[in-house]
Amino acid sequence: MNRALVFNLANALIFQLGWFVCILGGSLLAAVFTTIVLAIHFFLVSRRVDDLIAVVLAVVLGLVHDLLLIHTGQIQFVESAQLPPLWLMCLWALLGITLNHSLQWIYYRPLWSSLLGAVFAPLSYLAGVALSSAEWSSPLIEVLPIIAALWLIILPLHRFLSLRISSYVQHKTTI
Secondary structure: OOHHHHHHHHHHHHHHHHHHHHHHHHHHHHHHHHHHHHHHHHHHOOOHHHHHHHHHHHHHHHHHHHHHHHHOOOEEEOOOOOOOOHHHHHHHHHHHOOOOOOOHHHHOOHHHHHHHHHHHHHHHHHHHHHHOOEEEOOOHHHHHHHHHHHHHHHHHHHHHHHHHHHHHHHHHHHO
16 A cells, blocks of 8 residues: 555544544543644654644634634533633644645545535534534524535635645745
């Protein structure tokens, strides 16, 4: 098996494992797991700047996404009434390391990333709320379309911003 394929498979499996660790383990375990995974990831990859941009953007967009859900009364967390919990931010960081690797086949195609994000993100939130300290504050018939609508733009917006920031950073480092 070629090295890139093995890395991408491991990347996808670690994200799935991380999803369970973050959802079931809470903030402390999520932070430890995510820190170790990020350290190993950035040690192994050659495109560190692109992946760092992807992780930071994922966390920022995730924070905005989850703040919108919290402050519009769609979801609430036992840990905090005003901010998403650390375990959820760790999940966003873990998503960030998949975008240029195991999820690149969807991430590089804006229409596909938009549509698949709109379908699978609400399902992920459904499962996550069922297994975590999160609770729905509004009826699912209201919440799920909102999450789907947000995900219609999240991955394409992430890709757009990532390309712009990466281009800017590369330009600045070559001067």
